[in-house]
Amino acid sequence: MALSVALNTARSSLQATQSQISVVARNTAGASDPTYSRKIASLVAQGGAARVTVARASDIALYTKMLSSTSDAATQKALLLGLEKLNATVGDTDLGESPAARIGALMTSLEHYAKSPDSDVMAKAFLSSASNLVTTLNQATSQVQAIRQAADVSISNSVSRINDLLTKFDSVNREVMRGHAIGADVTDSLDNRDGLIAQLSEEIGVTVVHREGGDIALYTDSGVPLFERTARPVTFDPTTVYGPNTTGNAVFIDGIQVTGAGAPMPLNSGNLVGQTTLRDDVTVDYQSQLDDLARGLIEAFAESDQSASGLPDAPGVFTYAGATGVPTLPATVGLAALLKINSVVDPAQGGSYDVIRDGGINGGAYRYNPAASGDTAFSDRLYGLKDAMETDRPFNAAFGFGATSTLGGFSTASASWLQGVRQKATSDVSYQNTLLAQASEALSNATDVNMDQETAHMLQLEQSYAASAKLISVIDQMMKTLLNMVG
Structure with missing residues (x-):
C-alpha cells in the first residue's frame, strides 16, 4: 500500500x-x-x-493609470493633428500668404499708390494686393471648414470603432464569465478583454468596474454607462457638408448626449473629445477671427457721405456678397467667405482705378476728390485709407486681443493665437506621451x-x-x- x-x-x-x-x-x-x-x-x-x-x-492601479494616460494622449494628439493642418495653410506669417502677411503687403502697396496717385501701375499693384488678401481670407475659410469636415468624419469613424470594440468586448466578457463559473483557465481571455479596453480608451475615456463572477462594467470618464451586462449603443449623425454656419451633431451614448453644448455628462478625454474640440471650438474660434478681420477691412475702406446729405457709410474697395451696408460688430458668421473686391474698382469687371483714388464707388455723394475730373495727383483719399489701416478700431474683445486694434495688429494677434494654441497642444502631447510611456513601462514591469x-x-x-x-x-x-x- x-x-x-x-x-x-x-x-x-x-x-x-x-x-x-x-x-x-x-x-x-x-x-x-x-x-x-x-x-x-x-x-x-x-x-x-x-x-x-x-x-x-496584474496590477489594477497601474492598468487604470495606463488607460487614463492613453485617453489623455489621444485627446491632445487628435487636436494637434488638426492644428498642424490649420497652421500649415493659414497660420505662418513668414510664408507671405497668411492674413497678417497679406495685410502688410496691402499697406505697402497702398503707400506706393498714395505717392504716385496718377500711376495705373501702382493702382494695379494695390488692387492685386487687395485681391490676394480677399483670396487668402476666402481660402482660409474653406480650409477651416475642410478641417471641420475631416474632424466630423473622424468622429464618425471613432463612434464606429467604439461600437465594434464594445461588441467584441461583450463576447470576450461572456467567455470570462463562463470560464469563471466552471473554474476554467480564463487568463488568455482576460488578456483579450484588457486589450479591448485599452483600445477603447484611445477613443473615449473609460472607467472599469469589476463585478462578481468575473464580470466587468464600463463607464465613460464622465459616468455614462458604456457596458453593463450588454453594450450600450453609441450614435452619431455625420454632417456631409460644412460651412461657417454649420453646427456639427453631438455624440450620444444610449440616448445620453456626451459631446457638444448642452451635454449633461460630457466626455473628458479620448480621440473623440479631441476631434470634437477641434470641430466645435478651435476652428470655430478661428473662423470668427477671420470674419472679424473681414469686417474690419470693409469698415476701414468704406466710403462716407461727402455731400452732407447724411447718407450712411457704404462698402468701398472691399465689399461682400449681398452687401446691405458696412457690417458691424459682431461680425456676420462666414463673412470672410463672402468678402470680395468691389467690381466698380476693377477694370477687368468694367470698373475703374480712378474711384479708388477719388472716391465715388457708391456714387457722386461719396466722391472725395473735389475736382470734377482730371486731378490725377489727388492723394488725400489714398492717405486717408492708409491712416484708416493704421487706426485702432473696435474688434470682438471675446478673442482676448483687446477691444480695439489696427487691422495689422489684429491679424498678427490672430496668427499668434493660432501659434500659441498649436504650441500648447504640442507641449501637451509631449507631456501626455511621457506619462503614457511611464505608465506603460510600469505596467509592463509588473505584468510582462x-x-x-x-x-x-x-x-x-x-x-x-x-x-x-x-x-x-x-x-x-x-x-x-x-x-x-x-x-
Missing part, C-alpha cells in the same frame, strides 16, 4: 510539473506580445494530490514576461520533472522485485 501511495504521489507531481512547464512555455511564446500578461502556475493540494491553477500577473526568470524557472521544473520520473522508475523496480518475491 505504501508503494501505491508513493506512486500516486509521484505521478501527481509529474502531472503538476508538466502543467507548470506548459505555463512557462506559454509565457515564452507570449513574451513578444504586448497584450500578453505573465501567467503564474500555482500548486493546490486536492484530495492528497497536487493540482495546478493558473492566474496572471521576464525571459531570464522563465528560463530559470524552466530549469527548476525540468529538475523536478526528472526527480519525479526517477522516483516512479524506482517504485516500478521495487514493485517488480516485490512481485517476483511473492511469485
